[in-house]
Amino acid sequence: MKATLPGVSTLKIEIWDYDRFSGDDLIGETSIEIEDRYFSQQWRLLKKQPIETRVIKHPSSKMEQGFLTMWIDIIPTSDKVRLAKEIDINP
Numbered sequence: 001m002k003a004t005l006p007g008v009s010t011l012k013i014e015i016w017d018y019d020r021f022s023g024d025d026l027i028g029e030t031s032i033e034i035e036d037r038y039f040s041q042q043w044r045l046l047k048k049q050p051i052e053t054r055v056i057k058h059p060s061s062k063m064e065q066g067f068l069t070m071w072i073d074i075i076p077t078s079d080k081v082r083l084a085k086e087i088d089i090n091p
Contacts, residue, residue: 002077009035015056015068018091028056030064040076049073 003009015027025028032054037043054068 003034005035005038007035009033009038011072013068013070015053015066028058028067030054030056032072034072034074037072062075 006058012029012031013032015079017025017027024050029076043049049071052070054070055064056068057063058065
């Protein structure tokens with residue numbers, strides 16, 4: 001996805017349970033401030049972005065709903081990197 005920095009840059013990730021019979025249910029979500037990472041010297045100096053584990057929480061609960069293991073690559077358009085074609089992962 002594309003973003004303009006500085007600017008609105010909160011990445012909100014939602015985890016949903018696809019259910020054919022009773023509808024889809026939100027399992028939980030997590031938010032990441034992309035701008036904070038991009039403008040951080042420590043983050044930009046990393047050769048390879050670390051794999052991280054994020055806590056997934058449901059807005060109606062104080063309990064953790066699970067964990068999401070992921071990494072984030074921030075690629076400036078000035079790098080003229082050919083990005084992979086977007087893939088629709090909707091059920």
